[in-house]
Amino acid sequence: MSKGVLCKFFAHGACLKGEHCEFAHDWKAPSNNICSFYQKGICTYGSRCRYEHVKVCRSSSDSPLPIELPYGGAVSTAASSPPPALGHDDMLSDDNHVICSFSGHGDCPRGEDCPHIHGDLCPICDKxxxxxxxPQEREEHLKSCEKRRKHMEALRCSQEIECSVCLEAVLSKPTSAERKFGILSECDHSFCISCIRNWRSSSSTSGIHLNSAVRACPLCRRLSYFVIPSVVWYSSSEEKQEIVQSYKTKLRSIDCKHxxxxxxxxxxxxxxxxxxxFHDGRLEEVVVRHVGGDDGDAVVAKDMRSFFRTIV
Incomplete structure (x- = not known):
């Protein structure tokens, strides 16, 4: 009996039973695209589910179960005839249907007879x-595609960038941990993350101020108080600020071990x-004191973290 119903795994190219499958592997067979989890009330995909969400309601204890179809009307479970087929134009008017996975990645073999929606062409990923x-899903996809496109373009432009210390292409290093740039906040010289960290941790400080020896760029000697690891190199100051802000935002979600x-x-x-x-979720309150410097500018004298910690 089930051989006359199209295998839903075969329809998505994922049936592992092959010729031993109890369902039909024939595109002419009627599709069985009803979500059994939705009928049990436990489908977690909601509107994103690729299967039909049809409700089963019982009119009386003795009567057969009528199925409410998404296109209107109902059909009894005792009826032997299949439900009326949906036209492709009718299905396109219902936003509860998901996009055909075959159409999203190429050509759909069922064409106009496909029970799923054939989506519009994305101008970025060409799918x-x-x-x-x-509209919200479209906008999210376009933003995601644009972000991915920019990342791939930046990755392509970063292939030839060399470290100014070891003179090797950063993205050609043997391990993934080494294939990262160490971006200095105050200059635009390129370094791999391992070289710049070794420089800042092993520079001699004898007779030299700590800031000049450890925090300065090895080439231009400009002070940079932190290093930003990144898998891509920037081509403009705006891209650099975006990398820096993304790095800071990521760290702000991690609790300080100190x-x-x-x-x-x-x-x-x-x-x-x-x-x-703190353990209760409160963020530490910080009050910074400023005093006037010799040149008339306001400078930070001392932070008040420890003071507020003692009175909380």
Whole structure:
């Protein structure tokens, strides 16, 4: 009996049973595209589910179960005839249908007889994956594609960038941990992350100020107080700021191990990029004192973290 029903795994190119499958592997067979999890009330995909969400309602205890179809009307489970077929134009008017996976990645073998929506062509990834009736989903996909395109373009332009210390192409290094740039905040010289970290940790400080020896660029000697690891190199100041802000945002979601939820003291004070939060979720309150410098500019005298920690 089930041999007359199209195998839904075969329809998506994922049937592992082959000729031993109890369902039909023939595009002319009627499709069985009803989500059994939705009928049980446990489908977690919601509107993103690729199968039909049809409701089964019982009119009486003795009567057969009528199925409410998404295109209107109902059919009894006791009826032997299949439900009326949907036209492709009728299905395109319902935004509850998902986009055909075959159409999204190429050509759909069922063409106009496909029970799924054939999406609009994305101008960036050149795939028919834009849902015609979900503007928010379309916008999210376009933003994701544009972000991916920019990343791939930046990755392509970064292939030939060499480290100014070891003179090797950064993205051609043997291990993935080494294939990262170490971006200095105050200059535009390129370094691999391992070379610039070794420089800042092993520079001799005898007779030289700490800032000049450790935090300065090896080439231009400009002070940079932090290094940003990145898998791509920037081509403009705007791209550099975007990389820096993305790095800081990521660190702000990580708890500082030195602060230790208020049990420790962070040596970086107000310059720490990590999150300083207590066990109850409260963020540490920071008050910075400013005093006038010799040149008339206001400078930071001392942060008040420890003071507020003692009175909380």
């Amino acid at each position: 028919r994956c834009l849902h015609p009736f979900r 602060f230790d939820f208020g049990n420790g003291t962070c040596p970086f004070g107000t310059s720490c990029f990590y999150r300083h939060a």
